[in-house]
Amino acid sequence: MLLALVLIPILAAVAILIGWPARFSALVAGGINLVLGLAAAFTSGAGFWNFSAPVLARPEIHLSFGLIDGMSTIMLLLSVIVTFAALLSGKCPEGREKLFYGSSLLISAGAIGAFVARDLFFFYAFHELALIPTFLMIGMLGRGERKAAAWKITIYLGFGSLVLLAGLVWLAAATGTFDMVEMAKQSVDPAAQKGIAAFLLVGFGILVSLFPFHSWAAPAYASAPAPTAMLHAGVLKKFGLYGLLRLAVPLLPEGLHAWLVPLCVLLLGNILWVGFVTISQKRLDGMLGNSSVMHMGYIFLAIAALAGAEGEANEIALPAAVLLMFAHGISIAMLFGLADRIERRTGTLDLQELGGLAKAAPSLAFLFGLVGMASIGLPGLANFAGEVLVFISSFRNYDPAEGLGPVQITCILAVWGVVISAIYMLRAYRNVFQGPVAKSTENVGDLGLAERIPALLLAATLLAVGLFPNLLLHLL
């Protein structure tokens, strides 16, 4: 049952802390979780996976886990796949295995717990489980401006979580229950919806690095060790989007609609403003960090499409958002993993200092190229499926007689994001892998077998979902 999926990483982390072999325990736990997660995805309808235990009588709160619908299943899949890849990535400094693997397992447990929780209290609480491990990982095992980055992400996300808590508490009070399934059946007073929607948008927005609350993300991802960056950017950030889709969209339609235009402006800030910032980055890690912020804008576009629907159904937007969340999670995890490999080999991530790496490390070049293309949105890879569906969904409720609404205008502007991501990704690829061989890339080894496994796992997922999106879409 799903409780096992959450407990296994936690127990493995505790075991590592008391002295079990760190890498081995972590990989075993990650592997078991991967298998269980895949099994849960295949049999998601079965009640076997559900778990519920009461923890508080007044107000009624239960520790309950369950795959509420396809969205939870797909997020669970994302978590277990990226976890397994993350545990295989990154080089653990000597003597720090306990912290390295223990923290990664706890971050993973937090993400899985948040996505399969059926109760609002534990939905929130499990996401916060990742806060301290992230703080320690970035602060202790990171690179560059790690301490400042660690403080920034911890306090910023702490503050965001508190704003979110207020919104969630208000929502629970307005619907009268903490159970997320029960909640979906209630309706919320329109007068309260606007306030609750504001809290949720700001709270979840900070957690997802919505413009202008995004300044924590790029420094944190640039400084973080590879597993933390992969888990945080790939999985943990999606928590906010999942929360908005699970809670705000069905329960607060009028509230979200009231905030539609500000939301559209902010998401364009993500795509265009942060997109230009990404182009101006001179280091690969800064570029990837900013690009992950930028891509959140597309998913917010799908949410805006749902917000602007105004009572009409938009059946494409939710699957689009979920698919893009999955695709982005996998691709950004792979990008951070490979960037870490590059740094380990050449000692630098400065785009000017690298060059011609493809000569020395062809597999690395191929894999990076594959995921880079995926990130741009090349058809055949998962990101394209998600992005194109998002764009289509924003025109779903378009009525030519009424003209272009805010969502449509936003979409037209957002499509330029594809061009922006092409610019920075292709330029980065050219600077790193092509061109004359630079001093730092001369005698570099190619990817070893152990390093190929996580990258191949993620690449295979991208290809599979890209060529057969229905693999995931049929769950929704």
Next chain:
Amino acid sequence: MPAYYLEALTVALGIALLMLEAFGPRDSKKAIGICAAFGLGFILIVSFFAIGPDAKPDANWAQWPLWDFYSYDPLARFYKTFALVCTILVVLMSVDFSSILARFTDHPDSEAATGEYYALPVFACAGMMWMASAKDLAGAFVALELVTITFYILVAYLRRNVGSLEAGVKYLILGALSTGFLVYGIAWIYGATGTMNLAEIGSRIGSLESTVPLLFGIGLILVALGFKIGAVPMQVWIPDVYQGAPTPTTAFLSVGSKAAGFILLIRFLDPLLQSGSPVAGPVILMLAIMAAATLLFGNLAAIAQTNFKRLLAYSSIAHAGFLVLALAAWTPESESGLGSIGTVSFYLATYLLMTLAAFFVLAQVRIQSDSEMIDAFNGLGQRSPGLAMAMTLVMAALAGVPLTAGFVGKFFVFSLAVQAGLWWGVGIAFVAAAAGFYYYFKLIRAMWWNSPGEDAKPLELPQITRVCVIVLTAATVLFGFWPQPILWLLG
């Protein structure tokens, strides 16, 4: 067994301990502490069998006028249990602190002058237990004074340590000032309503000609109780007194005295804030301002601290801010959720667990590293990883990280504030809690990021402290997942 036996037994225990101290062997005073702990443990067990007059209305003792002054309802039972548990843990902490006690009292090479230190908390406990049951302002005052005067002695106990003496003087002067406010306020309320019984006051509010005298009295009493709980404007004594007092006394002040202040505040506010009361509006306003100011002061001032004991002092002010916020968002108890009283009690229970765990560790750091600075924790992750893990969990709980008991308390406070629509309070609470993430994590940073000092050695906890820290930390994590047992205690 009638409930007042509990206080009687406690006082008798205290006297017995003093006799033991006076006529017992000169040098093994730690045994008095162990006896105190066992005695209080016995009283704790007996307290589960105590009954009030409603359980046996025919009994002789149920007719006594005592029950006009002393109540025994589930709330009283909760706070008596709280006081007993807190005192037991403080006494155990004192036993392990005996080397410092011995060093700074009259005979520096022996424990000869330390015996009373184990007996005095028992008297304070009796006072706290009576405060939990106080139905009447006069009775509450007497119990409050028993607690405060006992603390005067406890704070200044290390008479050869200047810090302790200074702390004692400051506490005495401000305590006397607050007592003055309290008595003056009681006088005004008596003058305005004609009674000192809290329930009677509640029923007479509606028939007052003018609420101004009553409000004046209430304001004075709020200021006085603010001293006890450490809320603005009477919080200035806390950093210096907490820092100077011996660590177990600081722990006792931080947890026990605060809780006693809060139960008194709850009892006092309950009749005033019932629906339809004409003074409810101004009182809530006063509470809201107190809460906002306390939250801001406690949390923002803590950011700059480098001394861990002083940081814990500011943190206790900060937690008082959250508790007063719960009171400002006054909500009666209901079937679907905790009201203000339940929330405050729940929060205090979790606060006991986290804070006493932190103080147990601080006491040992003080003894073994001779320093209370945050720097003394440097590299604890490498020196004593298990202890560092436990402290990390405790600091996370104090900051309010979910899946710890500290979060559940803050969760309930936020729930109340949001449902009451106290948006200013909620906003300030955001800033406050975010600041908390910084200063509590400073300790986590010191333990894990910083390297240990030159001569740093692993921190070995003595047996009693080790057991207590493990139990308290485990409880903090357990109640983060499963808070129900605390609610059972609330009845």
